[in-house]
Amino acid sequence: xxxxxxxxxxxxxxxxxxxxxxxxxxxxxxxxxxxxxxxxxxxxxxxxxxxxxxxxxxxxxxxxxxxxxxxxxxxxxxxxxxxxxxxxxxxxxxxxxxxxxxxxxxxxxxxxxxxxxxxxxxxxxxxxxxxxxxxxxxxxxxxxxxxxxxxxxxxxxxxxxxxxxxxxxxxxxxxxxxxxxxxxxxxxxxxxxxxxxxxxxxxxxxxxxxxxxxxxxxxxxxxxxxxxxxxxx
Numbered sequence: 001x002x003x004x005x006x007x008x009x010x011x012x013x014x015x016x017x018x019x020x021x022x023x024x025x026x027x028x029x030x031x032x033x034x035x036x037x038x039x040x041x042x043x044x045x046x047x048x049x050x051x052x053x054x055x056x057x058x059x060x061x062x063x064x065x066x067x068x069x070x071x072x073x074x075x076x077x078x079x080x081x082x083x084x085x086x087x088x089x090x091x092x093x094x095x096x097x098x099x100x101x102x103x104x105x106x107x108x109x110x111x112x113x114x115x116x117x118x119x120x121x122x123x124x125x126x127x128x129x130x131x132x133x134x135x136x137x138x139x140x141x142x143x144x145x146x147x148x149x150x151x152x153x154x155x156x157x158x159x160x161x162x163x164x165x166x167x168x169x170x171x172x173x174x175x176x177x178x179x180x181x182x183x184x185x186x187x188x189x190x191x192x193x194x195x196x197x198x199x200x201x202x203x204x205x206x207x208x209x210x211x212x213x214x215x216x217x218x219x220x221x222x223x224x225x226x227x228x229x230x231x232x233x
Contacts, residue, residue, distance in 0.1 A: 001186060002127050003061060008120070009054050011190040015116065019048045024056075028111040036099040056112050057120040057190075063098050063105030064124025070176070071125040072107045073157050074136030079107065084135065115156065119193045122157055126164050126188050129179040132157070138175075143208045155208050156197060163196050164188040168211070 003011075017023050022031075031047075032038070037055055038045070045051075064071065072084050080093050088106040090096050097109050108121040125132060136142050136154055143155035151159070158177065162168075165184030166177040179185050200207035 002065065005054065005058050008058055008061065008190070009050070012050065012053055012057065012116070014191055015194055017050050017053050017116070019050045022049050023053050023116070024112045024114045026113040034097065034099045034111050053114070053116070056110060056117050059098055060105070060108055060110065060117050060121035061124040064121050065105070065128055067105040067125070067130070069106060070131040070133045073132050073134055074154055075142055075152070078136045080109070115153075115197070116190065116194070118153055118156065119160065119190060122160050123188055123190065123193065126161065126179070126185050129182060129185050132161055132166070132177040134158070134175040134177065138211050138213045140212060143212065144205045146205070149204070151197070151200065151208070155211070158211055159200055159207065160193055160196065162211070
């Protein structure tokens with residue numbers, strides 16, 4: 001079932017998002033909100049992190065839900081390149097975000113980030129049963145941060161999609177996640193996404209074992225290795 005701002009706010013509250021605690025892990029403007037959002041309140045707005053979180057989650061979700069064509073996912077170094085950004089109406093991630101009316105929700109570019117904001121962006125695509133095109137290789141470094149002990153966001157997206165009725169599909173040198181279970185997709189929600197990722201976090205790096213693939217460069221090196229040059233000892 002698709003979200004409204006009211007039902008989304010209720011789900012955010014169940015996750016413990018509150019008025020007084022900052023839930024964002026990264027902010028371009030520490031403590032402030034995007035000028036387009038701030039400009040909607042002529043007399044200013046009180047600091048309320050639950051409201052801020054709702055606004056960013058709703059923007060990510062609603063633009064993803066209304067977008068046409070495939071969603072684009074992967075590490076930002078692979079994703080935030082001109083070829084992919086142009087498909088979502090972006091010319092610069094330094095100057096443009098999803099707050100700009102001309103941009104589309106196929107790629108998530110925002111001035112604040114939190115796992116739940118990212119989850120809402122994924123859920124918007126899931127609720128319209130969009131394909132998700134993966135532009136990064138599913139290597140260990142692209143899925144798990146050993147120094148910090150947490151999932152890279154690409155892993156979070158893949159694991160969520162697989163749980164909500166999607167399957168990996170590889171065709172014509174492209175990797176996509178496509179919806180194969182409409183009912184699971186429709187029933188997906190923020191609370192279940194949070195529960196899923198808590199369980200995967202407790203499992204540690206083993207949680208990504210099933211989606212790993214060998215780095216393509218290493219795979220080519222192994223395939224082309226001349227075994228005749230080996231000497232017995």
